[in-house]
Amino acid sequence: MTAELTGSTALVTGATAGIGRVIALRLAALGAAVVVHGRDQQRGAEIVDEVAVAGGNARFVAADLSDAEDVLRLAAAAGEVDVLINNAGIYRFTSTPETTAELFDTHMAINTRAPLLLVGALAPGMAARGRGAIVSLSTVAATTPARGAAAYGASKAALELLTRVWADEFGAHGVRVNAVSPGPVHTPGTKEMGDEALQTIARTTVLGRAAEPEEIAEAVLFLASSRASYITGSVLEAGGGHVAIG
Template sequence: MSGRLRNKTALVTGSTSNIGQAIAEAFAAEGAHVVVSGRNAERGAQVVAGIRAAGGRADFLAADLDGSPEASRDLAARARQTLGGRIDILVNNAGVYPAPGTAATDEKTFDHVYAVNVKAPFFLTAAIAPEMAAAGGGAIINLGSWIARLAVPVGALYSSTKGAMETLTRAWAAEFGPQGVRVNAVSPGVVLPPSPPGTEPHPGEVMMKGTPAGRVGTPDAVARAVVWLAGDEASFVHGTVVDVDGGRTGVAVVAA
């Protein structure tokens, strides 16, 4: 790696597995001091141990981002202290994905998904962005989803929360950009960890047939895009949603 994030500090929510873990590992490999955050302390410790074994800097902070302002503010305060008084980069990655049909979605599920996927990053950004601005600037990267713009028959609740995050990305870019805080988003397509040889094909692979990539993506592909948005190379990028989806949303899919 090139050390593009050397001397930077970063908080990555939901980073004990999958895309969040890949982002935390990529940040650390580029020189950042990373706070790995999530609910599972055992997985968090494993991610931190792996980063440190590779020569990176990381610490784990347990957090249950339930949508309450208090939970978000508490994580922001603890992360700032752990990172030596400042947070240069925030990645709002944590989310939940129950995907019942609309008629089968009860109010409790609705409220929970919006609390975790929208309210928690909203209040976390509110707690961090002003201090970023006061310290001279920073970068915030939100995680969207391809199904926010290309609908599928199930998952209306989840996709609506990701649509909200993409809208917030543009609104926050307008609000905080003039203060030196860049806000952008990455919209992953069908992304799966590498499967062991002989594993049955995942149902998500069908969705990628006929796309330019012709296959599902991996967490590393998303992480590389997030690293770019977090670094100085993207200093002129504000309010943008970067599609990392193998061409699924932007290119006509050919039946295969």
């Protein structure tokens, strides 16, 4: 990899595991100083150490994204950010009657409100400097109904709309805003679903398998890089393709 992001700072939320971890490591390899966000201090320290061993630059900031004040504290601690990756998310699958107000609010707080607050706090600085890239992680469940994913899908559908709003709001100032919409992915989070459940979802894709975190990270890195300099307001689906009906 070339050091195409040397001199830039990137904030990656949910960067201590899964897709976010890979994104953070790859951004550091590209030369960015990475602000690693998570909740677990030990896992955060491990990522920072791994980046340092490889010759990169990273630091860890803990924050609870369900707490609006903590989100704003994270933004302040991150400082001037050139690349924002809204990766952190929550998904709990329940039927609509079983979806409590608290569960719905938690999905909206972490998946939608936290990115909104981070963009609101950090994008103006990007705009003032005349450059910046924001990439959010969505899901195919934002556009395709998934059983038990009402709260999850709704929170990510809102994030996709916000992506287009932000692209319009900040685009004239050199800030690009996009999203990646993954399908099934092998992560610690999806492992909790069980292999059978994940494979059931994977069989609905043309490729017939779940993605590896590295495959989704590559899509994110592309949108965050200068290679996507004329792409904004887009949602890149990385879902393995849709099986035809009939």
